Amino acid sequence: MNTPYKFKLKFPSDLDYIPPIRKFIAETLTVTQFTPKFAYRSEVIVDEICHNAIVHGSRSLNAEIELECEIYPDKFEFRVKDEGGKKEDLEKLKSVVKKSDVSALGLSEGNENRGLGLEIVRLLSEEIDMEIGENNKTTVRVVRKREDF
Amino acid sequence: MSVKIEKEQIKDKPELLLWKIAGSLGTESINDISSKFEEIINQNYKFLIAEMSNVNFISSAALGQFMGCRQMLVEKGGDMVFSGVNLDIKTKLSAMGALKIFKFYNELRTAINAYEWEVEKKPEKVYLSFPPELKFVPAVRQMVSRIAKQKGYSQRDAFRIETIVDEICNNAVEHGSVDQKKNIEATVIIGKEKIELEVVNTSDPNKIEHLKEISNSLKTLSPKHDERRGRGLALIKMLSNKLDINFSGDGTSVHVTKLREE
Numbered sequence: 267m268n269t270p271y272k273f274k275l276k277f278p279s280d281l282d283y284i285p286p287i288r289k290f291i292a293e294t295l296t297v298t299q300f301t302p303k304f305a306y307r308s309e310v311i312v313d314e315i316c317h318n319a320i321v322h323g324s325r326s327l328n329a330e331i332e333l334e335c336e337i338y339p340d341k342f343e344f345r346v347k348d349e350g351g352k353k354e355d356l357e358k359l360k361s362v363v364k365k366s367d368v369s370a371l372g373l374s375e376g377n378e379n380r381g382l383g384l385e386i387v388r389l390l391s392e393e394i395d396m397e398i399g400e401n402n403k404t405t406v407r408v409v410r411k412r413e414d415f
Numbered sequence: 416m417s418v419k420i421e422k423e424q425i426k427d428k429p430e431l432l433l434w435k436i437a438g439s440l441g442t443e444s445i446n447d448i449s450s451k452f453e454e455i456i457n458q459n460y461k462f463l464i465a466e467m468s469n470v471n472f473i474s475s476a477a478l479g480q481f482m483g484c485r486q487m488l489v490e491k492g493g494d495m496v497f498s499g500v501n502l503d504i505k506t507k508l509s510a511m512g513a514l515k516i517f518k519f520y521n522e523l524r525t526a527i528n529a530y531e532w533e534v535e536k537k538p539e540k541v542y543l544s545f546p547p548e549l550k551f552v553p554a555v556r557q558m559v560s561r562i563a564k565q566k567g568y569s570q571r572d573a574f575r576i577e578t579i580v581d582e583i584c585n586n587a588v589e590h591g592s593v594d595q596k597k598n599i600e601a602t603v604i605i606g607k608e609k610i611e612l613e614v615v616n617t618s619d620p621n622k623i624e625h626l627k628e629i630s631n632s633l634k635t636l637s638p639k640h641d642e643r644r645g646r647g648l649a650l651i652k653m654l655s656n657k658l659d660i661n662f663s664g665d666g667t668s669v670h671v672t673k674l675r676e677e
């Protein structure tokens with residue numbers, strides 16, 4: 267098994283950091299011979315997962331987000347860790363990660379945009395799962411396989 | 416539906432107050448706004464965040480009242496900002512010219528972060544660990560440059576920062592140990608007035624003495640080494656305000672401080 271390239275990032279839980287971080291991921295994928303299309307779709311996924319982590323997964327003022335990724339020749343895997351959101355948000359997240367039905371997030375209540383991000387992630391990736399650790403620390407893991415083999 | 420304004424003190428920030436506003440900010444709400452504001456204007460508060468995610472309507476009269484509140488805070492050296500305003504209300508406020516006067520933040524956390532950045536001048540830290548290969552350096556330097564621009568640094572400042580990052584990271588890769596292949600670790604501490612960069616790598620033991628020589632030569636006016644070597648470090652020294660290189664064990668750590676110029 268080839269040794270993957272490993273990256274780790276820690277940054278403040280602030281939406282301002284998402285554009286530079288997602289572009290960094292896309293650019294590293296491009297230099298490791300993934301196509302621009304793959305890189306851009308991965309950028310979209312990173313954007314959505316990080317956005318969720320910041321908006322719904324950060325309870326304290328000085329919260330940080332941690333992103334770890336491995337780039338293999340045939341796939342890209344990353345994990346985003348946050349300090350965990352409110353119990354009801356975690357339940358909703360679990361439900362959407364398990365199901366493919368966006369109505370899990372109560373679209374009928376006028377929250378049409380809620381859940382759309384994770385549906386986009388599901389559409390563009392091969393695996394998505396989440397783990398809730400101690401004190402509700404949440405890790406969302408996504409795997410994308412190379413598309414142009 | 417009447418308006419409800421709850422005030423909340425933010426921990427460790429004695430000059431900052433949060434108003435959690437809910438309901439309809441119709442014309443009838445201006446007395447509520449006024450009386451709530453009277454309570455705080457005579458205390459030490461200079462900065463006010465109006466959290467509006469539960470507001471369903473705002474009238475021009477209420478906006479006018481907020482403008483008056485803001486003006487009084489500005490006269491004390493403070494400010495008033497909004498957070499969590501939904502798109503419909505923001506569109507209406509835009510039509511009323513409010514975007515030219517008030518700052519708007521998508522959510523409360525961002526508003527508080529902005530306060531910490533602007534008023535407390537609190538720096539923010541980003542950590543990155545990446546494989547020691549030259550092909551990753553452009554992405555690293557561009558990320559740091561984009562972060563600087565996102566935080567309000569000028570294009571010129573951001574480009575100089577990018578140059579510094581490029582040189583330090585290239586050195587870390589080129590002089591790094593080919594055997595260990597341990598990731599390079601970069602820490603960026605960015606504040607309103609300066610940026611600090613630290614890059615740590617595992618050095619090639621065959622190159623450490625040469626590195627020390629270059630580092631020492633930077634402290635004198637006339638370097639004795641080959642002119643082509645050491646230009647990168649000399650460039651970093653020209654572009655930054657402080658440069659420290661430390662050699663410990665098998666690791667090299669380069670620490671750079673650059674003051675914001677523009």
